Amino acid sequence: MRPHINDAHRRHLGLIALLSVLLALIAVPAGPLTRAHAAACGTTNVAQGKTATASSTENAGTAASNAVDGNAGTRWSSDFSDPQWLQVDLGSSQTLCDVVLTWEAAYASAYQIQISANGTDWTTVASTTTGAGGTETRAVSGTGRYVRMNGTARHTQYGYSLWEFAVHTTDTGTQIPGGGDLGSNVLVFDPSTPNIQAKLDQIFQQQESAQFGTGRYALLFKPGTYNNINANIGFYTSIAGLGLSPDDTTFNGDVTVDAGWFNGNATQNFWRSAENLALNPVNGTDRWAVAQAAPFRRMHVKGGLNLAPNGYGWASGGYIADSKIDGTVGPYSQQQWYTRDSSVGGWTNGVWNMVFSGVQGAPAQSFPNPPYTTLDTTPVSREKPFLYLDGSEYKVFVPAKRTNARGTTWGNGAPQGSSIPLSQFYVVKPGATATTINAALAQGLNLLFTPGIYHVDQTINVNRANTVVLGLGLATIIPDNGVTAMKVADVDGVKLAGFLIDAGPVNSPVLLQVGPQGAAADHAANPTTVQDVFIRIGGAGPGKATTSMEVNSDDTIIDHTWIWRADHGAGVGWDTNAADYGLRVNGDDVLATGLFVEHFKKYDVQWSGQNGRTIFYQNEIAYDAPNQASIQNGATKGWAAYKVDDSVTTHEAWGVGSYCNFTTDPTIRMDHGFEVPVKAGVKMHDVLVVSLGGMGQYDHVINSTGAATSGTSTVPSNVVSFP
Numbered sequence: 001m002r003p004h005i006n007d008a009h010r011r012h013l014g015l016i017a018l019l020s021v022l023l024a025l026i027a028v029p030a031g032p033l034t035r036a037h038a039a040a041c042g043t044t045n046v047a048q049g050k051t052a053t054a055s056s057t058e059n060a061g062t063a064a065s066n067a068v069d070g071n072a073g074t075r076w077s078s079d080f081s082d083p084q085w086l087q088v089d090l091g092s093s094q095t096l097c098d099v100v101l102t103w104e105a106a107y108a109s110a111y112q113i114q115i116s117a118n119g120t121d122w123t124t125v126a127s128t129t130t131g132a133g134g135t136e137t138r139a140v141s142g143t144g145r146y147v148r149m150n151g152t153a154r155h156t157q158y159g160y161s162l163w164e165f166a167v168h169t170t171d172t173g174t175q176i177p178g179g180g181d182l183g184s185n186v187l188v189f190d191p192s193t194p195n196i197q198a199k200l201d202q203i204f205q206q207q208e209s210a211q212f213g214t215g216r217y218a219l220l221f222k223p224g225t226y227n228n229i230n231a232n233i234g235f236y237t238s239i240a241g242l243g244l245s246p247d248d249t250t251f252n253g254d255v256t257v258d259a260g261w262f263n264g265n266a267t268q269n270f271w272r273s274a275e276n277l278a279l280n281p282v283n284g285t286d287r288w289a290v291a292q293a294a295p296f297r298r299m300h301v302k303g304g305l306n307l308a309p310n311g312y313g314w315a316s317g318g319y320i321a322d323s324k325i326d327g328t329v330g331p332y333s334q335q336q337w338y339t340r341d342s343s344v345g346g347w348t349n350g351v352w353n354m355v356f357s358g359v360q361g362a363p364a365q366s367f368p369n370p371p372y373t374t375l376d377t378t379p380v381s382r383e384k385p386f387l388y389l390d391g392s393e394y395k396v397f398v399p400a401k402r403t404n405a406r407g408t409t410w411g412n413g414a415p416q417g418s419s420i421p422l423s424q425f426y427v428v429k430p431g432a433t434a435t436t437i438n439a440a441l442a443q444g445l446n447l448l449f450t451p452g453i454y455h456v457d458q459t460i461n462v463n464r465a466n467t468v469v470l471g472l473g474l475a476t477i478i479p480d481n482g483v484t485a486m487k488v489a490d491v492d493g494v495k496l497a498g499f500l501i502d503a504g505p506v507n508s509p510v511l512l513q514v515g516p517q518g519a520a521a522d523h524a525a526n527p528t529t530v531q532d533v534f535i536r537i538g539g540a541g542p543g544k545a546t547t548s549m550e551v552n553s554d555d556t557i558i559d560h561t562w563i564w565r566a567d568h569g570a571g572v573g574w575d576t577n578a579a580d581y582g583l584r585v586n587g588d589d590v591l592a593t594g595l596f597v598e599h600f601k602k603y604d605v606q607w608s609g610q611n612g613r614t615i616f617y618q619n620e621i622a623y624d625a626p627n628q629a630s631i632q633n634g635a636t637k638g639w640a641a642y643k644v645d646d647s648v649t650t651h652e653a654w655g656v657g658s659y660c661n662f663t664t665d666p667t668i669r670m671d672h673g674f675e676v677p678v679k680a681g682v683k684m685h686d687v688l689v690v691s692l693g694g695m696g697q698y699d700h701v702i703n704s705t706g707a708a709t710s711g712t713s714t715v716p717s718n719v720v721s722f723p
Helices: 009-025 064-068 195-206 436-444
Strands: 051-054 086-104 108-116 123-128 135-154 160-169 186-189 215-221 223-230 237-243 247-256 273-276 285-287 303-306 320-321 324-328 334-338 343-347 351-359 370-377 377-380 386-390 393-399 402-405 417-421 425-427 446-449 455-457 459-464 468-479 486-488 495-502 510-516 531-537 545-551 559-566 581-587 591-598 605-608 610-619 643-644 651-660 684-692 718-722
Touching: 009 320, 009 351, 051 064, 051 417, 086 108, 086 320, 086 510, 123 135, 135 160, 135 351, 186 195, 195 215, 215 223, 215 486, 223 324, 237 468, 334 591, 334 610, 351 610, 351 651, 351 684, 370 425, 370 610, 370 651, 377 559, 377 591, 386 468, 393 468, 436 446, 436 459, 446 718, 486 495, 495 510, 510 531, 531 545, 545 559, 581 591, 605 610, 643 651
Parallel strands: 186 215, 215 237, 223 247, 237 273, 285 303, 303 324, 320 334, 324 343, 334 351, 351 370, 425 446, 446 468, 455 468, 459 486, 468 495, 486 510, 495 531, 510 545, 531 559, 545 581, 559 591, 581 605, 591 610, 605 643, 610 651, 651 684
Antiparallel strands: 051 086, 086 135, 086 160, 108 123, 108 135, 377 402, 386 393, 393 417, 684 718
C-alpha cells in the first residue's frame, strides 16, 4: 500500500498554509488582479470530464482521466521517475484564474503549471520548488486550451499522484441557475387535483392525430392512488409516475393507446411513452397498441396487456423494459416486438419476430415457429434515468449498470443507483439557445429538456463524464443550419434519454455523434447509454442528413432507438429528405438492445467496430426508390439493411428482420437483407426477410444464404443460424 499523509502531518501543513495566506494578505494589498479578489475567479471545475493525458501511468487503475473525473477516491499516478506531466484539454480556449491540485501522499515538491493554445508550445504561469502536498491552490493568469502540471522533483520515491486536478476560469459574473419550475407543458397531478380526467381528455383530443404537430406534453403523477382514470396517450405525450417505484403511483384504471384516429390501424402510433406507473386495468387488461418510438418502461400491470388495436387491426411495434405484467401479454397482430429485463405472466403468440432478453416468464426459444428468440439474460444494461419526487424535491434517479440482467430493477428492496437533485440540472425551456445550453454544460450542469421544440444554430457539446441529458414529452431538437445537433466527447457514463432529433432543411453531416472519430478510450466499467433517443429525417417538413447517428465511443449501449427517414408526411421524396445512413457504429464492444432503423438510401445500419452485438433489429428498406438502378451498390442489387464490414472479426446478432415494400417500382430486387463477413467470430441468429405483399423481393436472407421471397403472400424467409 502507498503511504498516505498522517493527521499530524496534515495539521502541520495546515498551519503552514494558514501562515502563508496571512503573510500574503499583509504583504500584498488586495486589488483587481490579485487572488484575494475572490469574486474574479469562478467555482466551476472546467477540467472535470475533459480529456486528460499523461507522460506515464503507474498501472491500468491509475489512468490520467481519474484526475479529472470529479471522484476524490480515484487518482492518476505516474512512473517512479522525473520529470512527469499530466495535462487536460479544456476543449476551447479559456481565461484561467487558478489551478487546484489535490495530491495523494506521493506529491511533487517541484513543479510548474503551464498553459498552451495547441498542446505543444507551453507557457509557465505558476511554479514552486517547495510544494507541500495536500491540496494546493495555485493562482494563475493566462488564456489557453491546454493546462498541465509538469512535475520536476518528487517528494517520495514513488511517482506523482493526484486525486484531482481542477481548473477554474475567470468569472464573468454570469452563472446559469440550476433547477426551477418545469414549465407550462409539464402537468403535475396529485390524487386531490380536481378534474384530472377532463384534463387528460383535453390533451388527448389535441394530440390524438397530431402526428407531425408541434404540441409536446409530459403528464406527471405524484405518488398515491388515482381512481377511475383512463389516460389515452396521443402523439408527443409522455405519462409517468413520480415515485421511486412504479407501485408508488397506482391507477385504478388504464393507460391506453388505440388506433381509432387511423381506422383501427396502429402502424403509425409513434412518439409517446408510459413509465413508472402501476395499473389495475378496469376490465383486467390494459391496451397499448403502438408502433415505433413508443416505450413502455418501468410499468407494473396488475392484469393483462393487449398490444393490438381494438378489432385486431395492423400493428407494428414495439418495446417493453423493466416492467412486470402479472397477466398475459397478447401481441396478436404485432409484427415484431422486443421485451427486455422484465417479468410476464404469459405470452400468447407472435407474427414474425418476438425477441426477449432477461425476461422472467418469456416463452422458450423456438424461432421460426413460433417466431420466439429468447435470451436468458441481457449481457449489459442500465435503465433509463427518470424524474421523481423525494418529499417535495425533484430529483433524477440514475439506475446502476447491470451485467447478465434478468427481471426488473425494482420490487426487491431499494433500487441500485444514484440520485441527482434538480438543482444540478439546467431546466431547458422553449426559446433556450444552443449558446446558453452549452454554457450550462460547461458550467457543470446536466440538462433536463422540458416538452417543446428547440432550434439550435450550433452543436450541443456534451463534454463532461457522467452528464445526464434527459428529455420530457419527446422534447425535439432541430439543427437549423446544417450543424450536428449533438456531440458527446469520449468520456465515461454519459446518459442521453427521452428526446427526438429532427433533421433541418440544410444537410447535416451527422445528427448525433457519440464520441469523436478515432475514439479509443475503454468505457466498459461506465458506458455511455442512448435510450429512447429517436431521429427523424422529414415528415414534419424537409430534412436532410448524411448520417443520422454515429457511435465512435467503445462500450456504448444503444437501448431502444428509432431512426427513421420518413416515408409519409411533409417534405418527403427520394431527393427531398435525402439521407444515406441510419446508424454507423465505429466503436468496439457496442451493444444495441431494441434497434429500429428504416428507409435510408444506403446502409440502414453499417457496423465497423469489433465485438458488436445487437439484440432485436427491425428494418424496412426505403419504399420510394424510383427504380432498380437507384439502389444499385456496385455489383450488388441493393444496399443491405444491416452491413457488417469485411474488416470485422467478431460480431453477433439475435432476432433481426428486414422488410421491403417498394411502392414506386415493385419489380425491384435485393440480393439480400443482411451482409456480413464469413468468419467464425461473426454469428447471426434468427434472421428473416419479408416482402410486403410482393412489393419487391429479396433473393437471399444473408449474403447468398436463405431462400428468396416470392409472390404476394408476405411469408418470411428465415435463417436460424449463420454461418
